[in-house]
Amino acid sequence: MRNDAKCAGLAEKTYGSLKKYKDCVFLCLGTGIGGSVFYKGKEFKPYRNSGFEIGHMIIKSDGHLCNCGKKGCFETYCSIKRLKNKIINELGLDKSISAVDLLKVLDINKNNEKLQKIIKEYIEYLNIGLSNIIDIVEPQAIALGGSFVYFEKVLYEKLVELYYSKRYVFNKKELPDLKLAALGNDAGIIGATI
């Protein structure tokens, strides 16, 4: 059975942001990080396990402890859950704050230096993770989904700026198109029915 991120990836590939691409990657940034890879138009599936545990590639030696038991996994730096928790701790917010209210708080505090530092660090690690995927898979496009899409206003512009600077990628001639999931959070449900 496919997990949520893989269902969402399949939906994006079939109906959404990745429809016109043959080689592409879907990355679901939410409570963790999951993803799927499409190669020559088909989902790339290993015989054993589900594969592409992108969230558990280590991007920092001896970094944050991950739920999987390893340290420094991509998702301990770039899941939306971790980002939210950092912001909540830094600004002393209620842990149960909704995404809508959190966005309002972020807007009010957009000049807060500590907040800017958290977001800058998030974008930095996200670009490192993306470049690792790009260097290995060489996709035509990467789509970002999950609850990341709710925070588009706060994160996307800064992400794009660093992404197109090509700082971390090996192949500086052809950067994959960077897309946002077109089907939003329903993608997982749609994908489960394909």
Ligand SMILES: [Zn+2]
């Ligand atoms: Zn992990």
